[in-house]
Amino acid sequence: MKKCNIGCIGCGVMGGALIRAIAKVVPASDIYLFDTDAAKMESLAKELGANTAKNGCDVATKADYLLLAVKPAYVDSVLADITAVVPQNEMPLFVSIAAGVKLEKLKKAALTKARFVRLMPNIPALVGEAMIALTHESDVSADEVAEVKELLSKAGSVECVPENLMDCVTGVSGSGPAYGFVFIEALADAAVKLGMPRKQAYVYAAQTLKGAAAMVLETGKHPAALKDDVCSPGGTTIAGVAALEEYGFRHAVIQAAVAATERSAELGKK
Structure with missing residues (x-):
């Protein structure tokens, strides 16, 4: 340069x-x-x-x-x-x-x-x-x-x-890491509840999310296809995914990004 x-x-x-x-x-x-x-x-x-x-x-x-x-x-x-x-x-x-x-x-x-x-x-x-x-x-x-x-x-x-x-970028990637941190913390809390030591739980949760993100970026496959690949019929993963859907996980993520985007637009008008 x-x-x-x-x-x-x-x-x-x-x-x-x-x-x-x-x-x-x-x-x-x-x-x-x-x-x-x-x-x-x-x-x-x-x-x-x-x-x-x-x-x-x-x-x-x-x-x-x-x-x-x-x-x-x-x-x-x-x-x-x-x-x-x-x-x-x-x-x-x-x-x-x-x-x-x-x-x-x-x-x-x-x-x-x-x-x-x-x-x-x-x-x-x-x-x-x-x-x-x-x-x-x-x-x-x-x-x-x-x-x-x-x-x-x-x-x-x-x-x-x-x-x-x-404004959309602000809601998705600008604020997105915070959503990821909340997810990692929640997944680690689940691990602790199930008996895993706290320090180890954070490593497992964070590396799992990092690996999932790398698969999306490196394979070019649709996230839904990657999800389908690991959801065996009657298996553990589909049971967990079904629970996420039951408790509104997908909707909560969408609304978080929308709320942050709207706030960015509000800041731009001041």
């Missing part, structure tokens, strides 16, 4: 996860961090060997690509501060992970002086297994999109989607 400087405003869990991944692609000496929580910023900078900045404007003047990893409520003020100081011809390409905040709103907050890529990552970026959706303005070039995807390559898989799917 060609040499470029990377900025990050917001060193929280997701911002930190993505910057740690980016630090595996570009030298940490080319990364500039800012967070209003100075201790958090200093800790991440020390961990990576990255640079710290005085404020968001300082980051923006140094960066070619700027990861905007602040909460949606702070996006307007951060962009207003930057656009008031940084000339348009010196603006970095902003890469926003603010949930629900659409490109149009980002552009308006920046007084149309900046260009934007919008991401919806998820927390498995911490272990390099994220599913990251990317959408962008029409004036962002194909080369720039390719560079953003390369920067994120160590965080997980990156796919471009139309912006009208970003």
Whole structure:
């Protein structure tokens, strides 16, 4: 990848996860961090060997690509501060992970002086297994999109989607790991109830879900076909699947994703 400087405003869990991944692609000496929580910023900078900045404007003047990893409520003020100081011809390409905040709103907050890529990552970026959706303005070039995807390559898989799917992505993959954690915890609780030690139960439950996901991705088979393959007539697995259906498991998962999607859309209107 060609040499470029990377900025990050917001060193929280997701911002930190993505910057740690980016630090595996570009030298940490080319990364500039800012967070209003100075201790958090200093800790991440020390961990990576990255640079710290005085404020968001300082980051923006140094960066070619700027990861905007602040909460949606702070996006307007951060962009207003930057656009008031940084000339348009010196603006970095902003890469926003603010949930629900659409490109149009980002552009308006920046007084149309900046260009934007919008991401919806998820927390498995911490272990390099994220599913990251990317959408962008029409004036962002194909080369720039390719560079953003390369920067994120160590965080997980990156796919471009139309912006009208970003709320859906938020409900499915953005929030999806939490649904998986709940399932793993419940399966482990069942194992403990049935006599398995707690620590061992978490390993069995987590590895089982990991293996099932790998089969879907690697075989290309429909999940229903994979389920059918392991449900022998009158067997143990079909008995368990029938219980899931009886207690509304499938409906609960669908409604969870719908609720998260609707919340993402609500955030985008504020």
